[in-house]
Amino acid sequence: MRLLSAIKSDIIFQFRQGFYIIYIVICIAYMVGLSWIPNPGLKYVVPLVVFSDPAVLGLFFIGGIIMLEKVQGVIQAVVVTPLSTREFIQSKVISLSIISILAGIIITRLTYIGNVKWIILVIALVLTSSLFTLCGLVIGAKCKTVNQYFVKIIPVMLLFIIPCFSIIGFKYSYFLTLFPSVAALRLLLGAYLDMGGLEQFFLICYLLIINYGLLLHTEKVFDKYVVYGG
Amino acid sequence: MNFEHIKNDMKQLVREPMMLLLFCLPMFMFIVYKAIIVFLIPYLNKHLSFNLADYYLYILSFALIMTPAMLGIVIGFMMIDERDGKIAELMTVTPLGRSGYLYNRLSFAFIATVVYTFMGYFTVNIYKLPLLVVFLLSILLGILSIILGMIIFTVATDKVKGLTYAKGINFMLLFCLSDLLNERWLTNFSMFFPTYWITEIIQNPKSIVVFSSAVLVHAIWLIIILFRDYHRSTI
Known part of the structure; x- marks a missing residue:
């Protein structure tokens, strides 16, 4: 119940901050931009667009959200409520994942005419979005300014993005x-x-394990730098 | 001309490695662009028979526009952080004053953009332009950095809104490529945005009409944002 209330208040906050409006604009922009790409290319370009924008939006926004909540004293106030650190983190991850899912589905629906496995798409968006949001939380917990956060996410982005070129396919890739x-x-x-279904199953299991491990790590970092050190 | 404030900003940059890194980013970006041109273009040409030569002006335009975008956003967030930390408020009661504070911050983004435009043009080095045009482009891009910094600072009431606007600004940059889609309505719509005119100047370096239109659009944006700031002071 506490978690649901926290998610609701996070969604309202994100709505007031214009996240939903900006993503409507972004979806329209992608619709126009992707209309230029011939149909056979879309099955590669659309997933790359969904991966590079809606799926990683948490990493972009969570730094500012944490920094603002630190300045406004929201986190200090939350600490004395029954809401646990884990619930606080989960609320941020789930609320940002909702925007990822909506934007990912809308972009796909508006630009792609081929077959889509929607359940896999939603699962992939949730797992990717939570992965990047949790990374953002770990980095943001240790930062004091947004610019500091921007600099610190660059190596993480490089570490995450450069290996993605391996999908082109080469030996042992x-x-x-x-x-x-x-x-x-x-x-x-x-x-x-x-x-293959088996490959999808293993990828989902692997990402679930990574996300859970990262959640535990984020909890520790958040307790150390924000709750007790903030 | 008093360069004292620029000297102070430089000191601040050197003291804070994070800021120094952000201000050096355009330099790395140009090197990445050059690497892409040297390695990726021949690869695309060889394996996919895709010739990017027709798109060089768009590549140059996008590379140059990235500098004011990055510096404008960095300066914008720097000012938001200073506003939240009450530093901006303190500065307004010093002899520097509010306008002095804004002048101080924004002129730094402007000068850095002008310098980086020349560096970017010569590093990327894929499209020949008269030096006078590069200079005029650098001034317009410098103004663009001020516009973007002011959008983040004055329109955004907090850091998170700043990030939302930064996301929107990233899309505004793409108007420099709108000619590529060959959609009349999109080109007409893009004309309202400064980034569109940067590509137009590179494409028509000798056209007085294009240059005048570019100056007019940049001036309108700058006036609107300064007028808004004057009436809804955020510090």
Whole structure:
């Protein structure tokens, strides 16, 4: 119940901050931009667009959200409520994942005419979005300014994005799937392209384990730097 | 001309490695662009028979526009952080004053953009332009950095709104590529945005009409944002 209330208040906050409006504009922009790309290319371009924007939006926004809540004293106030650190983190992750899912589905629906495995798409969006949001929370917990946050996410972005080029395919490139970002991209591509059910199952399990591990780590970091050190 | 404030900003940059890194980013970006041109273009040409030569002006335009976008957003967030930390408020009661504070911050983004435009043009080096045009472009891009910094600072009431606007600004940059889609309505719509005119100047470097239109659009945006700031002071 506490978690549901926290998610509701986070969604209202994100709505007031214009997240939903900006993503409506972004979806329209993608619709116009992607209309230029010939149909056969869309099955590769649309997943890449969904992966590079809606799926990682949490990493972009969570830094500002945490910084603002630190300045406004929201976190200090939340600490004395029954809401646990884990619930606080989960609320942020789930509320931002909702925007990811909506934007990802709308972009796909408006731009792609081929077959889509919608359940896989939603699962991939949730797991990717939570992965990046949790990373953002870990980095944001240790930052004091938004610019500091921007600088600190650059190495993380490079570490996550560069291995993604392995999907082009070269010798032993599948080993790079151990990078969670590559696993997430492969799963997302699986929603648009043919992919074996077993591979999808393993990718989902792998991402679930990584997300859970990252959630535990985020909880620790958040307690150390924000709750007790803030 | 008093360069004292620029000297102070430079000191602040050197003291804070994070800021120094952000201000050096355009330089790295140009190197990445150059690497893409040297390695990726021949690869695309060889394996996909895709010739990017027709798109060089768009590549240059986008590379140059990235600098004011980055510096404008960095300066915008720097000012938001200073506003939240009450530093901006303190500065307004010093002899510097409110306008002095804004002048101080924004002129730094302007000068850095002018310098980076020349660096970017010579580093990327894929499209020949008369030096006078590069200079005029650098001034317009400098104004663009002020516009973007002011949008983040004055329109956004907090950091999160700032991020939302930054996301919107990223899309505004794409208007420099709108000619590529060959859609009349999109081109007409893009004409209202400064980034569209940067590509137009690169495409028609000798056209007085294009240049005058570019100056007019930049001036209108700057006046609107300064007028808004004057009437709804955020510090």
